[in-house]
Amino acid sequence: MALNVIKKAIEEGKMRCPECKGSVKQFDKYVETCDSVWDGAGDSGLETKGAKVTLICGNDKCEWRERTEYWSEYIED
Numbered sequence: 225m226a227l228n229v230i231k232k233a234i235e236e237g238k239m240r241c242p243e244c245k246g247s248v249k250q251f252d253k254y255v256e257t258c259d260s261v262w263d264g265a266g267d268s269g270l271e272t273k274g275a276k277v278t279l280i281c282g283n284d285k286c287e288w289r290e291r292t293e294y295w296s297e298y299i300e301d
């Protein structure tokens with residue numbers, strides 16, 4: 225589940241801030257995005273499962289935060 229992946233990445237310091245290159249410390253407003261959220265509009269055949277989250281850097285002097293569906297791009301392996 226995406227929420228667990230995000231939590232784990234933050235706990236382990238693998239979520240990277242693109243601004244200061246430090247580890248992201250917090251996240252906010254996690255929303256699961258899936259077909260059932262769609263209100264009859266669009267193509268119901270689409271299997272788009274994902275999650276949107278606001279990532280908050282939280283490091284000193286860094287104001288970076290981003291609301292994104294592509295949070296996995298900030299996770300380092």
Ligand SMILES: [Zn+2]
Nearest residue numbers: 241244281286
């Ligand atoms: Zn930062």
